[in-house]
Amino acid sequence: MATVETADTAVAEEGGVRRRDFINIAAVSFAGAGAVATVFPLVNQMNPSADVLALSSIEVDISAIETGQSIKTSWRKQPIFIRNLTATEIAEANAVDVAGLRDPQTLAERTTAGKENWLITLGVCTHLGCVPLGAAQGEIKGEFGGYFCPCHGSHYDTAARIRKGPAPKNLEVPEHEFLSDTVVKIG
Amino acid sequence: MSFPWAKQYTPTTDFGQWMDKQLPLPRFVYNSVGAGYPAPRNLNYMWNFGSMAGLFLVIQIVTGIILAMHYAANAEIAFDSVEHIMRDVNSGWMIRYAHANGASFFFIAIYLHIGRGLFYGSYKAPREMLWLLGVVIYLLAMATAFMGYVLPWGQMSFWGAKVITGLFEAIPLVGKPIQELLLGGFAPDNAALNRFFSLHYLLPFVIVGVVIMHIWALHIPGSNNPTGVDVKGPQDTVPFHPYYTAKDGWTIGLALMFFTALMFFLPNALGHADNYIPANPLSTPAHIVPEWYFWPWYAVLRAFTFDFLFIPAKLLGVLAMFSAILVWFFLPWLDKSPVRSGTFRPKFKIFFGILVIDVLILGYCGGAPAEEPFVMISQVAAAYYFAHFLIILPLLSRMEKPEPLPNSITESVTGKPLNTAS
Numbered sequence: 001m002a003t004v005e006t007a008d009t010a011v012a013e014e015g016g017v018r019r020r021d022f023i024n025i026a027a028v029s030f031a032g033a034g035a036v037a038t039v040f041p042l043v044n045q046m047n048p049s050a051d052v053l054a055l056s057s058i059e060v061d062i063s064a065i066e067t068g069q070s071i072k073t074s075w076r077k078q079p080i081f082i083r084n085l086t087a088t089e090i091a092e093a094n095a096v097d098v099a100g101l102r103d104p105q106t107l108a109e110r111t112t113a114g115k116e117n118w119l120i121t122l123g124v125c126t127h128l129g130c131v132p133l134g135a136a137q138g139e140i141k142g143e144f145g146g147y148f149c150p151c152h153g154s155h156y157d158t159a160a161r162i163r164k165g166p167a168p169k170n171l172e173v174p175e176h177e178f179l180s181d182t183v184v185k186i187g
Numbered sequence: 188m189s190f191p192w193a194k195q196y197t198p199t200t201d202f203g204q205w206m207d208k209q210l211p212l213p214r215f216v217y218n219s220v221g222a223g224y225p226a227p228r229n230l231n232y233m234w235n236f237g238s239m240a241g242l243f244l245v246i247q248i249v250t251g252i253i254l255a256m257h258y259a260a261n262a263e264i265a266f267d268s269v270e271h272i273m274r275d276v277n278s279g280w281m282i283r284y285a286h287a288n289g290a291s292f293f294f295i296a297i298y299l300h301i302g303r304g305l306f307y308g309s310y311k312a313p314r315e316m317l318w319l320l321g322v323v324i325y326l327l328a329m330a331t332a333f334m335g336y337v338l339p340w341g342q343m344s345f346w347g348a349k350v351i352t353g354l355f356e357a358i359p360l361v362g363k364p365i366q367e368l369l370l371g372g373f374a375p376d377n378a379a380l381n382r383f384f385s386l387h388y389l390l391p392f393v394i395v396g397v398v399i400m401h402i403w404a405l406h407i408p409g410s411n412n413p414t415g416v417d418v419k420g421p422q423d424t425v426p427f428h429p430y431y432t433a434k435d436g437w438t439i440g441l442a443l444m445f446f447t448a449l450m451f452f453l454p455n456a457l458g459h460a461d462n463y464i465p466a467n468p469l470s471t472p473a474h475i476v477p478e479w480y481f482w483p484w485y486a487v488l489r490a491f492t493f494d495f496l497f498i499p500a501k502l503l504g505v506l507a508m509f510s511a512i513l514v515w516f517f518l519p520w521l522d523k524s525p526v527r528s529g530t531f532r533p534k535f536k537i538f539f540g541i542l543v544i545d546v547l548i549l550g551y552c553g554g555a556p557a558e559e560p561f562v563m564i565s566q567v568a569a570a571y572y573f574a575h576f577l578i579i580l581p582l583l584s585r586m587e588k589p590e591p592l593p594n595s596i597t598e599s600v601t602g603k604p605l606n607t608a609s
Contacts, residue, residue: 027436045253050275119411 005107057187059179062118068136071124075174075186079123081135081147085158090116092145093159107159110173120161120176120184125149126169132156147171156158189406192421194222219402225424226431227412229600233303234410234431235438241290241398242439248391251284258338260384262377265340266465284454290332292446292459294480297325305518306539308527309411315519317404322453323516324397329512332478334383337375341462342472348383350475354488357502374468378434401579414525416592416598423596474556482553483546487511487572489557490565507569514576523577524584531590535583542575558583 001085058075065071070083084139085093093107111119123131129150133139134147134156143164144157154165161170176186196217198204207214217223257276259268272279301321302385304310310318337348352369356362371378409418418424425431449456457479461472476483491504500505514521529536545568552565 041281042249042253044277045279045282046256046275049257049271049277049279051271052275 004079059183059185061183063182067117069137072135075122079131080174080186081121081123081160081171082117083119083121083160084134085117085119087143089098089158091156096157096159096161102162102168105159105161105170110159110161110170111161112176112178115178118178118184119160119182121171122174124172125151125154125167126162126171127152127154127165127167132171188227189223190418190421190424191329192424193218193225194426196221196223201233216589217408221428222426225418225421225428225594226404226410226427227418227423228430229412229414229433229596230410230431231386231413232438233299233346233413235435236300236303238295238435239439240300242379242388242442243293243296244394244398246289247286247293248536249283249519250282250289251388251391253282254286255384255388258384260338260381261487262380263339264467265338267338281450284450286448288450290335290478291449291480292442293328294332297328298480301325302543305542306529307411307413308415308518308522308524309529309530311410311522314404314411317401317408318519319516320397320404322512323542324394324401325500326512327390327394327397329481331394332480334387334390336478337383338387339462339464340380342464342466342470343459343462343475343510345375345468346444346471346475347477347528348379351477352379354505354508357499357505359502363505372602375466411527412596413528413530414593414596415531416596416599419595420597422423423492441523479550479554482551483549484508484511484553486549486553486561486565487569489553489562490569492562492566503601507573511569511572518576518580522580522584522587524587526589526592531592532583533590538575538579538583542572545571545575578599 014054025133048102056076058073060080062071062072062084065082065084067084068086068089070081073080073082090107098104098106107116107119110121111117119161119186123135125132128151130149130151132142132147132149132154134141140148140150144155146158146160146163147156149156149165149167152166154167155163156167156171159170162168174186176184178184196207196211198207198213198395203213206212214223224247224285245391254272257268257272257279259265267284274280275435276282304318304321309533315425333347333351336343348370352366352375355369356366358365367373369379370376371382412418459476464472478481485508488504488508491500491507525537526532548564549568549572552561552568555561594604598604
């Protein structure tokens with residue numbers, strides 16, 4: 001091989017470790033770290049962009065919702081149910097033995113103190129994401145008087161807790177805050 | 188193919204052997220860019236730009252696929268969607284600047300790669316097909332870059348699309364219908380933007396296909412080298428890996444440093460401010476120029492300000508611009524000199540230097556306003572450009588007396604005759 005030095009002919013130094021081994025490992029590690037640093041933004045670009053995150057909280061005027069009524073609104077492109085519970089519905093929800101539920105939660109844990117009649121949940125079934133019925137006038141409310149998901153038959157009670165059917169969890173309560181008696185901020 | 192002394196791929200693991208029997212992809216890679224490809228031992232740094240162009244092609248494809256996730260090819264919202272990428276998408280500004288400047292670096296690499304081929308006679312037998320495929324890649328890259336520049340739908344995008352499709356109008360009789368067919372309308376609008384986006388996404392993959400054929404065609408005769416002398420034996424070559432992977436890696440690292448410096452600190456240095464103004468069909472920017480990598484050909488286009496015989500100036504300019512590149516297809520048969528490398532051709536060396544300066548002058552004129560003295564300079568430079576390929580090269584190959592060639596690559600490297608070198 002003329003004057004071309006090959007790896008085999010290079011002289012081994014201290015303990016069989018050659019300077020070239022060090023250069024090899026250093027170069028490959030450096031390139032590897034660079035590759036990881038490069039890949040991060042290339043993947044992170046798929047996360048929600050600033051304009052999507054800017055829509056992450058909404059304020060809803062609830063003054064027009066009569067007792068027993070509910071409305072559907074949209075938050076982060078997902079349906080939100082805001083329900084003004086009747087005294088009977090509150091009593092029904094409180095009468096349930098919480099320990100026996102699939103996802104044990106009391107009505108009080110799912111509402112704001114002093115505003116127990118306002119039940120605010122995502123309108124997204126925890127099974128596979130359909131929109132349950134029961135929020136609009138005349139829709140089936142299911143066996144427990146709350147919501148009923150027509151896709152795979154999940155029944156939710158008046159506190160929107162899962163009672164029957166395949167859904168694993170209660171309808172999710174989004175982070176919310178009453179700014180006044182008539183305005184609620186979601187998100 | 189390859190040389191008989193090429194290292195053989197021998198899978199050591201059970202999985203490697205199983206894979207090699209069913210789909211010998213690792214063997215293919217090993218023989219193409221691994222230790223199984225013996226490359227001349229004397230390749231200089233001018234041989235580094237092929238792999239660099241390949242790297243920037245990959246960068247363009249990766250960043251381009253990402254940009255397409257956020258871009259909307261609709262004339263109403265295209266401009267806003269680019270601003271959305273710049274302001275809202277996580278790291279979107281970085282990915283867009285990488286894509287915009289990556290195009291420039293692709294062309295820098297490809298121009299140096301073409302220049303290498305021109306000087307060292309890499310287009311001569313037995314590598315004509317390799318050269319022809321390279322010219323095809325270059326033409327595809329130009330079409331892709333042009334259509335990509337239209338997508339942001341700014342003022343330069345719009346008027347660039349208008350001017351370039353306007354070139355086709357110069358074709359006699361069918362020109363106007365062809366222009367309308369290309370645009371899907373009478374001026375660039377939604378139809379044109381959508382088809383440009385579709386093709387801008389498609390063509391890079393066509394380029395990848397032609398690149399694979401280009402590398403295939405390269406591996407049949409093997410790489411040319413600075414002496415232009417054929418490889419005569421094992422002592423003339425070294426395995427591509429690790430010798431040239433390491434050498435290419437070093438210049439790629441250097442190129443990436445310049446690339447990121449430009450991308451982060453001067454991201455708009457090669458762009459045009461006018462393209463940050465939304466497309467307006469009723470107002471033309473004062474000074475329309477294409478991107479820098481088109482400047483020499485743009486100068487050739489604008490050099491024709493006079494009718495010749497019965498051919499109108501506009502048609503002449505268009506024909507000349509396309510001919511300036513199409514002439515490369517005939518290069519292997521225009522330069523008949525049996526000596527490949529310019530190193531051993533004393534007169535060719537001088538004319539090659541003049542050609543490089545000539546193209547740089549054309550490039551400067553192409554970026555300058557269409558005024559005197561630039562028009563006159565473009566005319567002289569364009570005339571010389573064609574004279575180089577059509578007159579000087581054929582004559583040189585008859586009249587020039589080349590210097591003696593080394594007997595072998597090894598002899599040129601070691602200064603010793605072949606037999607005693609090892």
